[in-house]
Each structure stands twice: as C-alpha cells, then as structure tokens.
Amino acid sequence: MNASFLKLSRELRAIWMLLLVSVILFIATPLFLTGPNLLNVLLASSVTVLLASGQTFVILLGEIDLSVGAVLALSGTTTAIVLQSQPLAVGLAAGLGVGALGGLINGLLVTKLRMPSFIATLASTSAFAGLALFITQGNPVGVKNAGFLAIGQGRPLTVPMPVWIILIVVAAFGFLLARTRFGRYIYATGDNPEASRLSGIKVHRTTILAFVISGVLASLAGFVLTARLGTAQPTAGNGLELAAIAAVIIGGTSLAGGRGALIGTFIGAILLGVIDNGLNLLDVSPFLQGVVKGLVILFAVFLDRNSDLIRGLWQLVRPARKQATPTRNIDDGPANGSPDPQVPTPSIIIRK
C-alpha cells in the first residue's frame, strides 16, 4: 500500500469530497459544525444509508435493484396495518417478511428466469408500489404502537435510534462483505460469474441472497421512516432508490461489479446528507437542491473515471515528486501483450 493519499483505495476516495464539502460549509456557516447538527445529518441520512447498504450487495454483483423504494413503502404500510391489530413483533416480522419476499422474487427473476435486473426490478417496483397503494387504498396509515415509534424517535444515550441502527447495520454488513465466505462469493461473482461458477461457487444462490439482503434492509428503512413520521405513506419510497444508487456510486462501487466496499457507500450517503443539510443551512431554494446534488454525483464519478488525469495534474503541480514506478512490467511484461495498460488498444478505423 502506497502512503500517497491520491492512491487511497477507490472506496475511500469519496472521503475527500466529504471533507471538501464540510470545510466549505464550516467556513460558510457556524451552524454546520455543531454536535446537534451533525447528529441531524446522520439522522436525515439514515434511510439512504440503509437502502444504499443493501444496494451495495446487488451492485457489487453487477446488478441493480430499482425496487428498494417500493419495497420500503410496501413494508412500511404492511407493518403499519398489521400493528393496528397485532403486537410489535408480529408487525416487524410482517414488514421484514415483505422485504425478504420482495428480494427473493427479484433474485429469482434475475437468476432462474434470466431477466436483466434493470428490467426485473423495474417491473417489480411497479408491482410493489401498486400493492402498497392497494392495501392502503392510497391513504396514509397512522401508527400508535409506542415500541415501534421508538425505532424512529427514541434517543438512547442522546443519540437518535436510527443513527444507532445505521451504525450497527454498516458495521455488521461491512463485516459480512469483508470477512466472510459469503462476502468473497459476492466479489468473485460480480467480477466473473463464469469463473466463480467453475470454482464451485453457487452463483444463483449468491445472487438471490444479495437481492434478499437488499429487500430486508429496504424494509428496515421502511420501519425507520414510518416510525420517524408516525405514519406509513404508500408513496413514501418514490425516488429513494435513486439516492441509494447515487450513494453507492459516489462511494466508489463499480457498476460493473466486483469492486467496492460498504464503508464507501456509507461515506457516499453521508456526503449526500451533508449537501442537503448545507443547502438548507445556507437557505438555498429546495428546488435548486436537486441540481446541486446532480452536479456532485457527476463530479464524484468524474474523479473516479479520471483518477489518472488527476494524478497527472498533481504531478505537474508537484514536479519535485518522484514519478511513481509503474507496477507493470512485472516479469515478462503486462498481460495480453499490450505494451502499456494505460494506452487503449487502437481499433482499426476503416475509411475510404
């Protein structure tokens, strides 16, 4: 591992964006760097963190789950309805069951029916969102269960419950990815499914489980959102999947699969939260906030795609720095006979 910060692994690159934005906000407003405000940022980001954590598993496989917002709404409304007549445990089980079942359906569509995940989850989004509207007849469902409301509104040790939840989820699922056999399966399958299958990995099972994890974390996000608001809205999830996917991408996970880490996703989600928070503190029109977030996403992806360019610029600025010895030319040269991995293979252009 090179100590140079520019070589920081891609999963952690978003941290520089986060620091940059934070410093700007710190200079711009004294309200930003205060304990209560930072807790607020975490609290406001909690739903995105949960959705994006599940999404990370799916994107690491090179797939995508567009249905997380709809699953959130369906499980939130289901739980709210069940809680009207049943105790807390039954309500939670129902909600988590809905999430797991939704994920299972997505996973089966993608593996057994070989549907592209984009199409499969686009269709299931429509179905889940429709179901949420149907079971509520389009009306919000209020929740009175105090135990349930504590999930969103409790403050053990003065820290809001959702913040505890996301810290535990990120730690636990980060551990699952980084330190378990299942985590290896995810990375290997996302990188090269055929090689993984030939190495004895049950690729279908791995994929299905990733979608189930995404569904279960989406239903957990549904609990947090419902409990914070005190009501379950059938349309609560609209558009949330995009924020989740954005957080994963900003966090350095490759859309092609095989590369990324949950900590990156966490940073990505917090970065989006900080931007929201900062724009509010600076009194920027809420209508403009989407534009700013879009630009930040573009900039994060630009940094990722052009890290060589940025490294080059950095070396121009710091000519005294020794050029890094290229890692290629090990033994008998680079792979595939390509003389230089940075130089793309030219294709023959047929003209005239």
Place this chain on the structure above:
Amino acid sequence: MIIELRDIRKSFSGTEVLSGINLAVKGGEVVALVGENGAGKSTLTRIISGAHAPDSGSIVIDGAEADLKHPQDAMDLGIHVIYQEFLHNIFPQLTVAENLFTLDKSAEFGRLFVNKKKMSRQARTVMETIGLHADPNALAQTLSVAELQMLEIVKSLGHNIRMLILDEPTAALDEQESERLFEQVASLRGAGICVVYISHRLEEVFRISDRVVVLRNGKVALEGRTEQLTERDVVSAMVGREVDDFYPKERHTRDEVVLSVRGAGSGDRFSDIDLEVHAGEVLGIGGVFGCGKGDVLRALFGLLPLTGGEVFLAGQRLPVTNPQGAIAAGIAYITPDRQAEGLCLQQSVSDNISLASLHSFSPTGLMQRRPEMTSTEEVISGLRIRTPSPGTDVGHLSGGNQQKVLFGRWVLTKPKLLLMEEPTRGVDIGAKTEIYRIINEQAAQGVAVILVSSDLPELVAMSDRVVVMRQGGLVAELRGADLNQQKLLEHALESSV
C-alpha cells in the same frame, strides 16, 4: 515497397519499451516477428501502424520519410494491421456485406438508400477472391472466428494494401483454419505484399516465414533467414540465454488407477469413451477442433451431463453433476480461457488462489485470514508467481503469471485428478517452461493429469500417452515411439470411413 525503421525509440512513463530498433522489410516477403511478452512487438506494431508516435527515430517508406500521426495515415500508405483483438472491429448485428463496406464505403451503393443487392453481390465477389465462402446477408455474429478473421483480411485488401501485419493470427483458430490462413499468407506474398507475422508458435514461424526477427527488451536480438536458423537459436535469442530443455518432461506414472471412464457419452458431443489414467501419469487427448476433447473434460467436471457410461475416481463411482461435486470429489479443471472463465481480474492474487478452497479456510463461514495467507503465499512461492504482493490485482500480472495463479487455485485444492485445457495459451516461452515444471511436480505427487492442447509439440512432449479423438469418439492411442506429431495428425485428420 521497402519500409525502413531507423533507430526507433519509445518510452512509456519512464520505461523504455523500444531502445533503438533498426529494421527493413520489403514487399513479397513474410517476416516473422517474435519475442516474449513485453519485448516490444506490440509497441513496434503500433508505431508502424501510426497508432503511437515514436519518441525518436524515423520510418522511411520507399526512400521518403513518412510521418504517421494516425492509423489512417498508415492505411493511406497501404499499411494494415489485424490485431489479435480484431473482433472489436466487427459489428456483430450487421450483415457480412455491411461489415465489409462499413462507413463511407456504403456510399458506393446509393446516396440515400443502400442498394443491398448490389452490395451483397460485390461482397461475394471480393470474398471469393480469397476463398471466403460466407453468405453476405448473414449477420456477422453467425460466422466463426476464423471466417471473421478472413473478413478482416478481405477488408484490408480493398485498400491498395502493401503491408499486412498479423498479430497472433492463429491464436483463435483450429488446425484446419490455420492451414487456410497459411495459404492466404503465401498468396499475399505472391502478390508482392509484405506480411509481418507475429506469433508465439515457432512451428508456424518456421513454416511460413522467409525471415525471422527476434525482439528482446526493446532491441533486435536476432535477425536472419529462416532456413539458416534453428528453433533453438530463436528461443535462445528470445529468452537471452541458452535453452537446453524446452520441454522438461519427467515420468512419474505409478500403478494405481486414479480415473477410469467406461463407455462414457454426452449427447451428440462424444460417445463410447474409455479412459484410464494412472497416478502420476499425464494423459494427452489430441484431435482437431470440434472432436469433443474439451467436452470430455467438461463432462468429467460436471459441466456437461453424462448420458451414458460410468466414471470411477479412485475406485469410487462418481455421479458428478456440477463443479461443486467435482471439486469435492478431488477434480480440478484449468479452463482454456483464463480471462473469460478463469480469473477474477479485479480481485487479488491471493483471493484468486483461494477461490476454489474457500470452505477449508472458513469452516464457520468466517474467513480465517491467517491460514489463508499462509497457504496462498506458499502457492505463490512454490509456483514462482511473480507478483509485487499477494494483494495485487491479478489483472496487473503478465499473462504467464496469471496462468500460474490459475494453476495455483487448483493446486491448492489438492486434487486427485487435474484436468487442463490449453494450459499455456498466450503464455510466453519462459513461463511455458515453468508451467511444464508445475505439471511435473503435480505428477510427481501422484496427481493424475489429463492434458488437452492444440499445441502439438507440447502435447507430444508433455504426455506419457496420448489418445486421439475424432468426431466424438476415440480412434487411437499413441505411446512410446508411436507418440509423435505425424502419427497424431494422421489419426486426428483421417477422413471417416
């Protein structure tokens, strides 16, 4: 036409790839350009074809200095390259004729609407000049790799071609297709075109070239008329030292039978296969492309269903139906295409090596990293895999080291039966010999090995015994004095009765 390269130099990020190349080639000759990976062949090719500019030196064509700024400049001068990755230039969803007359060429067939009939008629005419009999209206994706390669050659022929550079053209071809290509090369030479032929396969080099140029470390290490050189001269020049034993074959066959296959068949891919492989034995399977040799390995590994017959491994009857079962039974399979179905290129060397043995490092599901690191580091040093660290991404290693990582993955599973298909494809000579040593070491430990390879010298030299397949059936078994390339080809090609 004479193309002269004068003192060509080129560096990439501080590393000199070409350090002063002087070379002259002329029309009507076939020049073989050989060298290990990283010797500078590809860079030189790209400079001649205008894809890279040299740092210094000049390219002189027929006495006039040429300034090649762009591949188009080279093409205008009649210099064409067919890269190994030529498939990137094919539009799979367009027809053969459309591929042939891409871009502004199609203007010849009508301004607003393309006259498809005229286009396909002309395509057929052009293709037949070099003996490509493909339907001009078929989608390009329905053609074989060999036909598509021919199509690329046809494309370049239309451009007053004077020099054709072929980069590893036989890498994806079978024996018969290669033969056809050699005929094409000969007829291009006859037409006064200069053919630069880049290949790892010395057999081909000696068969078709007039002159051999060996590159090593960015310099011309040897240049001479082909008939005045021996394979040994060329190999020594490539690796930079005397090579006495290119195929370090050792014999380790023991009495005990590890694998016994009786009457095995799989659909219409192969049938009635009887095989016995002993501990420590290397059994080669020969045969032309499509004879079913690879399918036998895939069936043994549980990737194809057996529709008849029985398989016994160490005396136990096996119902292997998937790779998990095969691995559990002690079977390992080194796939022919290490990039597509072998390695996870973005994962580390260490993670790739442990991939098929994850269960033994995670009895509870949690990865035990210390034993994993110890084992993978042992494999890295045992197989002499050259990598900056076990954590380096496999994609950053050279082809030969990537292949050794793939071997490492399967060696770590401690197999009883090691299946391998094209184990040295796209690997340079130094690494090849090291891979042969790995095969020896495995055999010495009593592993039964089945080797499938289209590299005939390798197959003959590294096998204790070779069975030949034709059209899905076994036709011959060669051993001892009978085990030579001539006999092998006779049995493999003999037309069916």
